[in-house]
Amino acid sequence: MHTRRLVKRSILGSRVYAPSPTGDGAPVTGVVQAVKQEGRDVSAAGARRSVYTVLMQDGSLKEFSEEEIAAGFNHTAVKGPLKSSLKSPSNGAPEGQKLEGGSLSPEVVEEQRVVDSKRVGRDPDARSVSLLEQKRKVVSSSIDVPQARRSEEEVDMDKVTAAMVLTSLSTSPLVRSPPVKVSEGLSGSWKDNGSAGPFTPSSNSSSGGYWSWSAPSDQSNPSTPSPPLSADSFKPFRVPSLGGVGPGPAGPEDPSLEEQDGSSLLFDEPIPRKRKNSMKVMFKCLWKNCGKVLSTAAGIQRHIRTIHLGRNCDSDCSDGEEDFYYTEIKLNTDSVADGLSSLSPVSPSVLSPPPPPPSPLPSLSQLPDSHRLPQSSDTKEPHGGGSTPLSRSAPSALYLIHTDHAYQATAPVSIPSSSSNSAGSASTSFTPTNSSSFSISWQSPPVTFTGNTQVSPSKSQSFGEQRSQTIAVLSSPPRATTALSRKVRSEGKKCRKVYGMENRDMWCTACRWKKACQRFTD
DNA sequence: ACTGCCGGGAG
DNA sequence: CTCCCGGCAGT
Structure with missing residues (x-):
C-alpha cells in the first residue's frame, strides 16, 4: 500500500539531462513527465528501479532509467543505448502514444503511467516492438491530442500549478464555470493579453468532475466588472488570498481551472479520494417574500433583475x-x-x-x-x-x-x-x-x-x-x-479498551476493522 | 493525544 | 464478501 503512494511528484516536471538520442555525446535536456517503478510486483527479481519518461527538447518522449538520467546530471553524457524503444515494456496498444511526437496530454501520460506500473515488465523482442510502433502511429494520429506544451513552460509548471492549487482552494465558489460562460465573459479581457500558452480552455471538459467540490457558481462571472478592470483590481477582489504570484501566470485563472484538473491529476495523487457528491446546486432568491429557487445562476439573476429590480435590459447592463x-x-x-x-x-x-x-x-x-x-x-x-x-x-x-x-x-x-x-x-x-x-x-x-x-x-x-x-x-x-448521521460517541468499554492493542486478535471483528463495536454495544 | 467508527478501497 | 485503513469527530 505504500508503494502506491511512493510514486509522487518531486521529480516530475524537473529538467534533466539525458543521453543524446543520436549518440553523439551531446547531452540533451528534457523534462520529466512521469516516473514509474519497474519490476515492482512480479518479475525483475526485486530489482526495483525507476524509469522516467522524459519529454525531450524536440518534443518527443523517451524513457530513461535512473542511472541514465543521473549520468546526464553529471554531464558525462553517457552514450549508452537508449532504451526507449527496446526497453519500453510494451505489450499493449494503449500506451502507444508514448513515443510519438510531443503532443501528449497530461492525462495520457498519467494514464499510461498507471498502466505501466501495473503491468508486468515483460521483455518483448525487437520485432514485435517495431510492429507495435507501426500500430502506434496509427493510433496516435487518430487521437485528438491537444497541442504540446513546450518544455520551458514545463519548468514553470511547478510554480503555476502551486499557484493554481492555491487559487482554487481559496476561491471556492468561483471554481469552475461552464465553459460557455467563460468564453463569452472573458473573451475580451485577459485571455488575449499574453499568456495563452498551455492554458487553452479547450481540451477536455471531461476531466472536470473529479475534484471540484464546489458548485458551478457561475453567477459571478456575468456580473463581475468585466474586461476594463485591470488585473490588479480584479484579482484581489476575487482571489484575496492569492499572495505573490506574478501578474502573468495568475491571469488566466478561470480558463486554466479546467486545465488544472488535468494537471493536478498529473502532479498529485491520481484522484484524491473522492467524496460522493450528492449535492445539487440551486439558487434562491433572497428578496423579501420571494423564495424563488432556480437551478441556474443566470436564471435567478434574470429573475431578480426583472422582477425585483425592475430592469428590462439584458444581462449586459447588470451591475452585479x-x-x-x-x-x-x-x-x-x-x-x-x-x-x-x-x-x-x-x-x-x-x-x-x-x-x-x-x-x-x-x-x-x-x-x-x-x-x-x-x-x-x-x-x-x-x-x-x-x-x-x-x-x-x-x-x-x-x-x-x-x-x-x-x-x-x-x-x-x-x-x-x-x-x-x-x-x-x-x-x-x-x-x-x-x-x-x-x-x-x-x-x-x-x-x-x-x-x-x-x-x-x-x-x-x-x-x-x-x-x-x-x-x-x-x-x-x-x-x-x-x-x-454520526452516532453519538458511545461511552462504554470497547474491545480496544478492554483488550488493548496488544490483544487485538481478541477484539470483535468490527473493532478490528474499525467499525462499530459489536461486542460492547450500548 | 486518544479513541470510536464511517466511508471507502483492495482483493 | 472480508479485511483494512484514512480521516473525522468526540473525549
Missing part, C-alpha cells in the same frame, strides 16, 4: 447587484425527496425549517402557515420565540447554503443567533465592528445555519482572517447533518 439578492444552496439530493417539493419553483414562498432544537419538529407539512406573516424588515431582533420570521428558510438538515460573496457572508453569520440563541452571544462574538449596519441591510436573509446546533463561530475565531473564516464556516455543512 443581483448577486446580493440570491444565494446558492446545495441540496442533498439523497434525502430531499420531500424537501425538494418544497423547494420547487412552484411554491416560491414556502420555506420554513423545522424550528431549532427545543421543539419537537412539527413536520414539514405545516410550513406554509408559519411563513405567512409578512416578514417585517425588523430583522435581527429575534422575537425570542419559536417561529421567528428568520426561521423561514431551508431545513438545514436537508441542504446547505453557502453564499458566494464574502461580504454577503457576514449577514447570515450574524443572523443565526436569532432563532436558537438568546440574542447576544453569537452575533456579538462574530462581527467585530459594524455588525449592525450589515444585518440591517439584509432583510431576513433566509440563509441560516440555525439548524439544531449553534453555528460554531466561537470555535476558534481569530478576527484577523474573518473573511476566510466565514467562508470556511459557510461552506462547511451545518453540524446538524453530521450530528444526525
Whole structure:
C-alpha cells in the first residue's frame, strides 16, 4: 500500500539531462513527465528501479532509467543505448502514444503511467516492438491530442500549478464555470493579453468532475466588472488570498481551472479520494417574500433583475447587484425527496425549517402557515420565540447554503443567533465592528445555519482572517447533518479498551476493522 | 493525544 | 464478501 503512494511528484516536471538520442555525446535536456517503478510486483527479481519518461527538447518522449538520467546530471553524457524503444515494456496498444511526437496530454501520460506500473515488465523482442510502433502511429494520429506544451513552460509548471492549487482552494465558489460562460465573459479581457500558452480552455471538459467540490457558481462571472478592470483590481477582489504570484501566470485563472484538473491529476495523487457528491446546486432568491429557487445562476439573476429590480435590459447592463439578492444552496439530493417539493419553483414562498432544537419538529407539512406573516424588515431582533420570521428558510438538515460573496457572508453569520440563541452571544462574538449596519441591510436573509446546533463561530475565531473564516464556516455543512448521521460517541468499554492493542486478535471483528463495536454495544 | 467508527478501497 | 485503513469527530 505504500508503494502506491511512493510514486509522487518531486521529480516530475524537473529538467534533466539525458543521453543524446543520436549518440553523439551531446547531452540533451528534457523534462520529466512521469516516473514509474519497474519490476515492482512480479518479475525483475526485486530489482526495483525507476524509469522516467522524459519529454525531450524536440518534443518527443523517451524513457530513461535512473542511472541514465543521473549520468546526464553529471554531464558525462553517457552514450549508452537508449532504451526507449527496446526497453519500453510494451505489450499493449494503449500506451502507444508514448513515443510519438510531443503532443501528449497530461492525462495520457498519467494514464499510461498507471498502466505501466501495473503491468508486468515483460521483455518483448525487437520485432514485435517495431510492429507495435507501426500500430502506434496509427493510433496516435487518430487521437485528438491537444497541442504540446513546450518544455520551458514545463519548468514553470511547478510554480503555476502551486499557484493554481492555491487559487482554487481559496476561491471556492468561483471554481469552475461552464465553459460557455467563460468564453463569452472573458473573451475580451485577459485571455488575449499574453499568456495563452498551455492554458487553452479547450481540451477536455471531461476531466472536470473529479475534484471540484464546489458548485458551478457561475453567477459571478456575468456580473463581475468585466474586461476594463485591470488585473490588479480584479484579482484581489476575487482571489484575496492569492499572495505573490506574478501578474502573468495568475491571469488566466478561470480558463486554466479546467486545465488544472488535468494537471493536478498529473502532479498529485491520481484522484484524491473522492467524496460522493450528492449535492445539487440551486439558487434562491433572497428578496423579501420571494423564495424563488432556480437551478441556474443566470436564471435567478434574470429573475431578480426583472422582477425585483425592475430592469428590462439584458444581462449586459447588470451591475452585479443581483448577486446580493440570491444565494446558492446545495441540496442533498439523497434525502430531499420531500424537501425538494418544497423547494420547487412552484411554491416560491414556502420555506420554513423545522424550528431549532427545543421543539419537537412539527413536520414539514405545516410550513406554509408559519411563513405567512409578512416578514417585517425588523430583522435581527429575534422575537425570542419559536417561529421567528428568520426561521423561514431551508431545513438545514436537508441542504446547505453557502453564499458566494464574502461580504454577503457576514449577514447570515450574524443572523443565526436569532432563532436558537438568546440574542447576544453569537452575533456579538462574530462581527467585530459594524455588525449592525450589515444585518440591517439584509432583510431576513433566509440563509441560516440555525439548524439544531449553534453555528460554531466561537470555535476558534481569530478576527484577523474573518473573511476566510466565514467562508470556511459557510461552506462547511451545518453540524446538524453530521450530528444526525454520526452516532453519538458511545461511552462504554470497547474491545480496544478492554483488550488493548496488544490483544487485538481478541477484539470483535468490527473493532478490528474499525467499525462499530459489536461486542460492547450500548 | 486518544479513541470510536464511517466511508471507502483492495482483493 | 472480508479485511483494512484514512480521516473525522468526540473525549
